[in-house]
Amino acid sequence: MEMIKVSANSRTSAVAGAIAGVIREHKHAEVQAIGAGAVNQAVKALVLATGYLEGDGIHIVCVPHFVDAKIDDEKIVTAIKLVIEPR
Amino acid sequence: MEMIKVSANSRTSAVAGAIAGVIREHKHAEVQAIGAGAVNQAVKALVLATGYLEGDGIHIVCVPHFVDAKIDDEKIVTAIKLVIEPR
Numbered sequence: 001m002e003m004i005k006v007s008a009n010s011r012t013s014a015v016a017g018a019i020a021g022v023i024r025e026h027k028h029a030e031v032q033a034i035g036a037g038a039v040n041q042a043v044k045a046l047v048l049a050t051g052y053l054e055g056d057g058i059h060i061v062c063v064p065h066f067v068d069a070k071i072d073d074e075k076i077v078t079a080i081k082l083v084i085e086p087r
Numbered sequence: 088m089e090m091i092k093v094s095a096n097s098r099t100s101a102v103a104g105a106i107a108g109v110i111r112e113h114k115h116a117e118v119q120a121i122g123a124g125a126v127n128q129a130v131k132a133l134v135l136a137t138g139y140l141e142g143d144g145i146h147i148v149c150v151p152h153f154v155d156a157k158i159d160d161e162k163i164v165t166a167i168k169l170v171i172e173p174r
Contacts, residue, residue: 035127036095036123036124039126039127040122040123043126043167043169044153044167046151047152047153050150050152061148061149061174062149062150062151063137063148064149065134065137080127080130080134082130
Protein backbone atom coordinates (compact mmCIF):
# COMPACT_ATOMS: atom_id res chain seq x y z
CA MET A 1 0.00 0.00 0.00
CA GLU A 2 1.27 3.43 -0.87
CA MET A 3 1.75 6.29 1.57
CA ILE A 4 -0.30 9.35 0.53
CA LYS A 5 2.18 12.24 0.62
CA VAL A 6 0.73 15.69 1.21
CA SER A 7 2.44 19.04 0.69
CA ALA A 8 1.39 22.57 1.60
CA ASN A 9 0.31 22.97 -2.05
CA SER A 10 -1.73 19.76 -2.27
CA ARG A 11 -5.39 20.18 -3.22
CA THR A 12 -7.47 19.02 -0.28
CA SER A 13 -10.21 17.52 -2.47
CA ALA A 14 -7.66 15.44 -4.40
CA VAL A 15 -6.05 14.19 -1.19
CA ALA A 16 -9.48 13.45 0.28
CA GLY A 17 -10.39 11.42 -2.79
CA ALA A 18 -7.16 9.44 -2.45
CA ILE A 19 -7.82 8.75 1.26
CA ALA A 20 -11.39 7.63 0.55
CA GLY A 21 -10.26 5.35 -2.29
CA VAL A 22 -7.53 3.69 -0.23
CA ILE A 23 -9.87 3.21 2.75
CA ARG A 24 -12.55 1.62 0.56
CA GLU A 25 -9.99 -0.80 -0.88
CA HIS A 26 -7.72 -1.55 2.09
CA LYS A 27 -9.62 -0.38 5.23
CA HIS A 28 -6.37 1.39 6.19
CA ALA A 29 -4.66 4.52 4.84
CA GLU A 30 -1.52 6.43 5.77
CA VAL A 31 -0.93 10.09 5.03
CA GLN A 32 2.46 11.77 5.46
CA ALA A 33 2.98 15.52 5.84
CA ILE A 34 6.12 17.55 6.50
CA GLY A 35 5.68 21.06 7.89
CA ALA A 36 2.76 23.08 9.20
CA GLY A 37 1.25 23.89 5.81
CA ALA A 38 1.27 20.24 4.78
CA VAL A 39 -0.16 19.02 8.09
CA ASN A 40 -2.96 21.57 7.77
CA GLN A 41 -3.82 20.40 4.23
CA ALA A 42 -3.73 16.77 5.41
CA VAL A 43 -6.15 17.44 8.28
CA LYS A 44 -8.51 19.42 6.02
CA ALA A 45 -8.43 16.57 3.49
CA LEU A 46 -9.26 14.16 6.29
CA VAL A 47 -12.36 16.18 7.20
CA LEU A 48 -13.50 15.99 3.56
CA ALA A 49 -12.71 12.26 3.30
CA THR A 50 -14.70 11.63 6.49
CA GLY A 51 -17.70 13.20 4.77
CA TYR A 52 -17.20 11.21 1.55
CA LEU A 53 -16.98 7.91 3.45
CA GLU A 54 -19.93 8.61 5.76
CA GLY A 55 -22.05 8.43 2.61
CA ASP A 56 -20.93 4.78 2.38
CA GLY A 57 -21.55 4.13 6.07
CA ILE A 58 -17.81 4.08 6.82
CA HIS A 59 -16.80 6.13 9.88
CA ILE A 60 -13.07 6.77 9.96
CA VAL A 61 -10.79 7.76 12.81
CA CYS A 62 -7.20 8.91 12.79
CA VAL A 63 -4.13 8.32 14.96
CA PRO A 64 -1.17 10.67 14.32
CA HIS A 65 2.47 9.62 14.73
CA PHE A 66 5.88 11.21 14.38
CA VAL A 67 8.04 9.50 11.75
CA ASP A 68 11.45 10.14 10.25
CA ALA A 69 11.21 11.10 6.58
CA LYS A 70 13.94 11.59 4.06
CA ILE A 71 13.79 14.70 1.89
CA ASP A 72 15.90 15.19 -1.25
CA ASP A 73 17.07 11.57 -0.68
CA GLU A 74 19.32 12.84 2.06
CA LYS A 75 18.20 15.02 4.93
CA ILE A 76 16.16 13.30 7.66
CA VAL A 77 13.30 15.37 9.07
CA THR A 78 10.41 14.67 11.41
CA ALA A 79 7.14 14.19 9.57
CA ILE A 80 3.59 13.60 10.76
CA LYS A 81 1.99 10.34 9.68
CA LEU A 82 -1.78 10.08 10.02
CA VAL A 83 -2.94 6.47 10.26
CA ILE A 84 -6.59 6.30 9.19
CA GLU A 85 -8.93 3.35 9.74
CA PRO A 86 -12.64 2.65 10.13
CA ARG A 87 -13.68 3.09 13.76
CA MET B 88 -16.35 20.54 29.38
CA GLU B 89 -14.01 23.17 28.03
CA MET B 90 -12.68 23.34 24.49
CA ILE B 91 -8.86 23.24 24.44
CA LYS B 92 -7.84 26.16 22.22
CA VAL B 93 -4.49 25.88 20.47
CA SER B 94 -2.54 28.65 18.75
CA ALA B 95 0.58 28.56 16.59
CA ASN B 96 2.53 29.61 19.70
CA SER B 97 1.08 26.99 22.06
CA ARG B 98 3.60 24.65 23.70
CA THR B 99 2.87 21.16 22.48
CA SER B 100 3.73 19.51 25.80
CA ALA B 101 1.30 21.81 27.66
CA VAL B 102 -1.48 21.11 25.17
CA ALA B 103 -0.71 17.37 25.33
CA GLY B 104 -0.98 17.46 29.12
CA ALA B 105 -4.34 19.21 28.86
CA ILE B 106 -5.64 16.65 26.35
CA ALA B 107 -4.49 13.75 28.53
CA GLY B 108 -6.07 15.27 31.64
CA VAL B 109 -9.43 15.89 29.97
CA ILE B 110 -9.47 12.40 28.44
CA ARG B 111 -8.71 10.77 31.79
CA GLU B 112 -11.55 12.71 33.41
CA HIS B 113 -14.21 12.83 30.69
CA LYS B 114 -13.22 10.16 28.10
CA HIS B 115 -13.77 12.89 25.50
CA ALA B 116 -11.74 15.98 24.56
CA GLU B 117 -12.11 18.70 21.94
CA VAL B 118 -9.25 20.78 20.57
CA GLN B 119 -9.78 23.85 18.40
CA ALA B 120 -7.16 25.36 16.10
CA ILE B 121 -7.35 28.24 13.63
CA GLY B 122 -4.72 28.40 10.89
CA ALA B 123 -1.96 26.09 9.70
CA GLY B 124 0.47 26.82 12.53
CA ALA B 125 -2.16 26.11 15.15
CA VAL B 126 -3.38 22.91 13.45
CA ASN B 127 0.22 21.69 13.28
CA GLN B 128 0.75 22.35 17.02
CA ALA B 129 -2.54 20.60 17.82
CA VAL B 130 -1.60 17.48 15.84
CA LYS B 131 1.88 17.37 17.42
CA ALA B 132 0.29 17.71 20.87
CA LEU B 133 -2.05 14.86 20.00
CA VAL B 134 0.93 12.61 19.18
CA LEU B 135 2.43 13.40 22.58
CA ALA B 136 -0.89 12.91 24.39
CA THR B 137 -1.31 9.53 22.67
CA GLY B 138 2.02 8.49 24.19
CA TYR B 139 1.10 9.80 27.65
CA LEU B 140 -2.22 7.92 27.65
CA GLU B 141 -0.80 4.67 26.28
CA GLY B 142 1.08 4.46 29.57
CA ASP B 143 -2.37 4.23 31.23
CA GLY B 144 -3.64 1.69 28.71
CA ILE B 145 -5.85 4.30 27.00
CA HIS B 146 -5.64 4.31 23.18
CA ILE B 147 -7.08 7.49 21.73
CA VAL B 148 -8.31 8.26 18.23
CA CYS B 149 -9.25 11.55 16.63
CA VAL B 150 -11.94 12.74 14.23
CA PRO B 151 -11.40 16.22 12.74
CA HIS B 152 -14.25 18.58 11.84
CA PHE B 153 -14.64 22.03 10.36
CA VAL B 154 -16.36 24.49 12.72
CA ASP B 155 -17.17 28.18 12.64
CA ALA B 156 -15.18 30.10 15.24
CA LYS B 157 -15.46 33.71 16.26
CA ILE B 158 -12.25 35.70 16.58
CA ASP B 159 -12.01 39.09 18.27
CA ASP B 160 -15.69 38.52 19.23
CA GLU B 161 -16.64 39.44 15.72
CA LYS B 162 -15.16 37.84 12.60
CA ILE B 163 -16.29 34.30 11.82
CA VAL B 164 -13.56 32.00 10.49
CA THR B 165 -13.33 28.30 9.76
CA ALA B 166 -11.47 26.41 12.46
CA ILE B 167 -10.46 22.78 12.81
CA LYS B 168 -11.95 20.92 15.78
CA LEU B 169 -10.29 17.65 16.73
CA VAL B 170 -12.65 15.37 18.65
CA ILE B 171 -10.58 12.91 20.68
CA GLU B 172 -11.90 9.76 22.36
CA PRO B 173 -10.65 6.36 23.48
CA ARG B 174 -10.82 3.88 20.59
